[in-house]
Amino acid sequence: xxxxxxxxxxxxxxxxxxxxxxxxxxxxxxxxxxxxxxxxxxxxxxxxxxxxxxxxxxxxxxxxxxxxxxxxxxxxxxxxxxxxxxxxxxxxxxxxxxxxxxxxxxxxxxxxxxxxxxxxxxxxxxxxxxxxxxxxxxxxxxxxxxxxxxxxxxxxxxxxxxxxxxxxxxxxxxxxxxxxxxxxxxxxxxxxxxxxxxxxxxxxxxxxxxxxxxxxxxxxxxxxxxxxxxxxxxxxxxxxxxxxxxxxxxxxxxxxxxxxxxxxxxxxxxxxxxxxxxxxxxxxxxxxxxxxxxxxxxxxxxxxxxxxxxxxxxxxxxxxxxxxxxxxxxxxxxxxxxxxxxxxxxxxxxxxxxxxxxxxxxxxxxxxxxxxxxxxxxxxxxxxxxxxxxxxxxxxxxxxxxxxxxxxxxxxxxxxxxxxxxxxxxxxxxxxxxxxxxxxxxxxxxxxxxxxx
Amino acid sequence: xxxxxxxxxxxxxxxxxxxxxxxxxxxxxxxxxxxxxxxxxxxxxxxxxxxxxxxxxxxxxxxxxxxxxxxxxxxxxxxxxxxxxxxxxxxxxxxxxxxxxxxxxxxxxxxxxxxxxxxxxxxxxxxxxxxxxxxxxxxxxxxxxxxxxxxxxxx
Numbered sequence: 001x002x003x004x005x006x007x008x009x010x011x012x013x014x015x016x017x018x019x020x021x022x023x024x025x026x027x028x029x030x031x032x033x034x035x036x037x038x039x040x041x042x043x044x045x046x047x048x049x050x051x052x053x054x055x056x057x058x059x060x061x062x063x064x065x066x067x068x069x070x071x072x073x074x075x076x077x078x079x080x081x082x083x084x085x086x087x088x089x090x091x092x093x094x095x096x097x098x099x100x101x102x103x104x105x106x107x108x109x110x111x112x113x114x115x116x117x118x119x120x121x122x123x124x125x126x127x128x129x130x131x132x133x134x135x136x137x138x139x140x141x142x143x144x145x146x147x148x149x150x151x152x153x154x155x156x157x158x159x160x161x162x163x164x165x166x167x168x169x170x171x172x173x174x175x176x177x178x179x180x181x182x183x184x185x186x187x188x189x190x191x192x193x194x195x196x197x198x199x200x201x202x203x204x205x206x207x208x209x210x211x212x213x214x215x216x217x218x219x220x221x222x223x224x225x226x227x228x229x230x231x232x233x234x235x236x237x238x239x240x241x242x243x244x245x246x247x248x249x250x251x252x253x254x255x256x257x258x259x260x261x262x263x264x265x266x267x268x269x270x271x272x273x274x275x276x277x278x279x280x281x282x283x284x285x286x287x288x289x290x291x292x293x294x295x296x297x298x299x300x301x302x303x304x305x306x307x308x309x310x311x312x313x314x315x316x317x318x319x320x321x322x323x324x325x326x327x328x329x330x331x332x333x334x335x336x337x338x339x340x341x342x343x344x345x346x347x348x349x350x351x352x353x354x355x356x357x358x359x360x361x362x363x364x365x366x367x368x369x370x371x372x373x374x375x376x377x378x379x380x381x382x383x384x385x386x387x388x389x390x391x392x393x394x395x396x397x398x399x400x401x402x403x404x405x406x407x408x409x410x411x412x413x414x415x416x417x418x419x420x421x422x423x424x425x426x427x428x429x430x431x432x433x434x435x436x437x438x439x440x441x442x443x444x445x446x447x448x449x450x451x452x453x
Numbered sequence: 454x455x456x457x458x459x460x461x462x463x464x465x466x467x468x469x470x471x472x473x474x475x476x477x478x479x480x481x482x483x484x485x486x487x488x489x490x491x492x493x494x495x496x497x498x499x500x501x502x503x504x505x506x507x508x509x510x511x512x513x514x515x516x517x518x519x520x521x522x523x524x525x526x527x528x529x530x531x532x533x534x535x536x537x538x539x540x541x542x543x544x545x546x547x548x549x550x551x552x553x554x555x556x557x558x559x560x561x562x563x564x565x566x567x568x569x570x571x572x573x574x575x576x577x578x579x580x581x582x583x584x585x586x587x588x589x590x591x592x593x594x595x596x597x598x599x600x601x602x603x604x605x606x607x608x
Binding site for chain 1: 557
């Protein structure tokens with residue numbers, strides 16, 4: 001039961017916040033609300049713990065728990081005060097018992113597969129015990145000396161990486177006396193499941209149930225995805241937040257709903273606190289949002305413009321990232337600028353290796369033809385994937401791919417073959433859900449009608 | 454007798470069905486369905502194989518060998534780490550990283566032995582003892598099976 005408490009508290013915080021924010025959005029289905037709620041709740045919990053570290057310079061349990069319960073009470077009061085105008089999200093009761101049973105069966109099967117795969121490696125993959133869970137232990141057990149994790153001796157642990165995942169692990173351990181390995185494992189399963197649920201429920205707003213379900217099943221079908229996602233790495237957290245941010249942005253644009261712009265800002269802020277890749281992705285999406293939302297004919301004032309709300313959400317979500325970089329983050333010790341280095345210069349050979357490796361990874365057997373299938377999907381969309389409503393997704397994916405390749409080329413600290421082998425599959429894992437979303441949205445998006453829940 | 458115009462009945466159905474079946478969505482649905490089916494089959498086989506493998510070999514996290522050291526290193530910030538194994542090799546590097554993970558927040562420094570406590574993590578217990586004597590250190594903890602010693606330097 002102790003395992004459930006932190007998740008239950010975070011889930012309630014997220015659910016109440018989402019319910020308050022989306023009370024006028026009747027079209028938004030219950031699965032989408034639920035999959036956004038846990039992600040938002042866990043990220044808020046991680047942020048509260050981080051602020052505890054900033055204020056008390058150690059893990060301060062009473063502070064963390066007090067803020068959580070105060071927030072919970074405030075949100076509950078907020079919901080009660082709007083109870084008269086509050087409407088519960090639509091639930092389609094026309095569904096047959098068979099459909100409900102099939103749905104539940106599918107959820108249980110996916111959770112069973114995730115649980116089984118995660119338990120093959122209960123301590124996670126290499127970076128789990130040398131980076132993410134390692135940092136979590138410092139935060140949890142380090143007391144006033146937690147900052148020792150930034151000691152240059154520990155350069156192998158990528159000390160400049162932000163702390164969202166380690167703090168989420170610490171939150172899971174908050175009611176324990178010692179850091180049990182079960183919590184990072186549960187976190188990896190939860191984030192994977194939430195990503196799948198978010199892909200299904202996010203797509204379901206724009207397309208019919210069958211393609212949305214196919215998209216979700218396609219995501220969990222390759223063993224490679226499940227293995228990486230349950231390795232207790234941060235990449236699945238990036239995948240989830242990236243998808244959440246982009247789905248909210250598209251909803252903000254299509255529904256002209258400021259509240260989704262605010263949520264998108266919040267998710268992108270959280271995303272920046274995951275990993276440098278997350279920070280890059282977040283900055284890129286925010287940059288692309290400006291032309292995405294800029295339309296002279298829409299008649300928004302500065303106060304009501306979605307970009308204003310995106311900015312507010314972003315500032316709230318970004319605060320820990322800014323504080324982390326100002327107060328704690330050491331310089332990246334694993335970076336050599338190949339353009340300036342005489343010992344490790346950038347070469348054309350390196351560029352060719354990156355391109356070849358990229359292509360061979362996409363076509364690799366381990367992805368079971370998934371990427372090839374997605375490219376076929378893009379071709380079948382007859383150019384719809386590049387239409388105006390899809391521009392945000394395709395320009396983000398294109399630019400993110402280009403910048404990632406550029407960074408691989410520029411940073412000559414690592415031997416490129418080894419570096420690509422270790423990290424490229426994870427970069428692909430993080431963008432896979434939005435790639436699937438893009439393909440399915442391009443193919444079925446125009447059929448978007450009022451969908452039954 | 455009335456003749457049923459069978460050909461006329463089937464034509465509209467074919468007219469409607471064929472374009473629908475050859476639509477991009479239908480083609481992609483078929484491909485995705487096939488891909489999901491094959492992938493789940495492959496995944497099921499892999500899970501069964503790995504489960505059987507785990508029954509025979511089991512899972513062993515090397516870091517758990519070092520768990521007994523944690524209470525002995527209370528309030529210690531950094532200790533030295535010595536090994537005669539090649540840390541460039543993956544298996545040895547993993548051993549070091551897992552020891553580091555298990556003992557965190559104590560830091561293991563593989564580049565210096567200039568600390569009060571040294572973890573001597575050698576290919577055999579014998580080699581670790583020899584290194585300890587060479588360093589003029591005293592024994593705090595030994596795990597001969599895993600081949601490591603926690604030693605304290607004599608002041």
